[in-house]
Amino acid sequence: NAGVTQTPKFQVLKTGQSMTLQCAQDMNHNSMYWYRQDPGMGLRLIYYSASEGTTDKGEVPNGYNVSRLNKREFSLRLESAAPSQTSVYFCASMELFLSYNEQFFGPGTRLTVL
């Protein structure tokens, strides 16, 4: 039981490049989330998927797209990376009500955009 996995763990991009951050969970959770964490800013929600087939914007969606590929996987895409997207990205999952609304987190991806 791996929980929530994220790939890659580290990535360096040049401005304008694109990439996809992958997230998968093996806990059969319905809801999945993408956050970014910046110093002094706490965790900010980028996008979330309350259930398979649905996605919604969070606080800071600009410059990102997401795909809920199936119940297990939720990817985050940067189409044209900018230095302002340098951050640590976390994926999380949860099952509403069954786990007292606890979110389970992946290990994070540290992304640097030059």
Added chain:
Amino acid sequence: AQTVTQSQPEMSVQEAETVTLSCTYDTSESDYYLFWYKQPPSRQMILVIRQEAYKQQNATENRFSVNFQKAAKSFSLKISDSQLGDAAMYFCAYWAGNNRKLIWGLGTSLAVNP
């Protein structure tokens, strides 16, 4: 708007002593959940303790306990017998079902001095 405020950006405690981290929140909901998450230098987000708003009894998990004051909208975390491994960033978070997402505080960085 629902908000979570952690008024102490940084705190320190001597090993084996007790420390209390503060959290206040703003909501008009009556049914919700509150959480404390720990983020050590490894970056992994770990749930420390949770509290259901309908429960009057304060939650306790080993050396960690909360002081939940519903009327005051206060949710503080007490760490007893502090250990070096408790050094981390601590985040307070709030969940109400209608949001389908966690609202996060900005975090408190806790240093434990030997």
